[in-house]
Amino acid sequence: MIEKIWTRIIECEGEIFTQKKGKEFSYSIKGNTLFLSTTNRSISKQVIEHALEFVPLEKKTPLQHLQAPSYLYGNLMDDRIRKHDW
Template sequence: MIEVVWERIKNCDGQVFRQVRGGEFTYHVRGNLIDLSRTKRHVSKKTFEHALEYVPLENTMPLQNLQAPSYLFAILMDDRIRKNDW
């Protein structure tokens, strides 16, 4: 499933996403990493693979042990990424 989701993530490179509290951000895909616009953090494809174990998500709590949980939540729960898969 990560390959399908990663392709969707790559296709949305540069588009605006919104965090739960309303913060807007974009990201740039660089190989197996994404660079986030509002922070100096990078999130790996492997981190997204781990996060997929918890979808669908109601909040960021299940992701707290992963890098950038609010960004993971915003990306994975966005309709452009989740489609009708979760």
């Protein structure tokens, strides 16, 4: 499933996403890494693959052990990324 989701993530590069609490962000991609616009953090494709084990999400708590959980939540729960998969 990661390849299908990663393709969607690439297609949405530069678009605005929203964290659960409403803060907006975007990202750029270099290689297999997302570079977030509003922080110095980045998210690897491997971290996203691990986060997919927890979708669908009602809150970000299951992602707390991963890098940038608020951004992961905002990205993975967005309709452009999840479509009808979860």
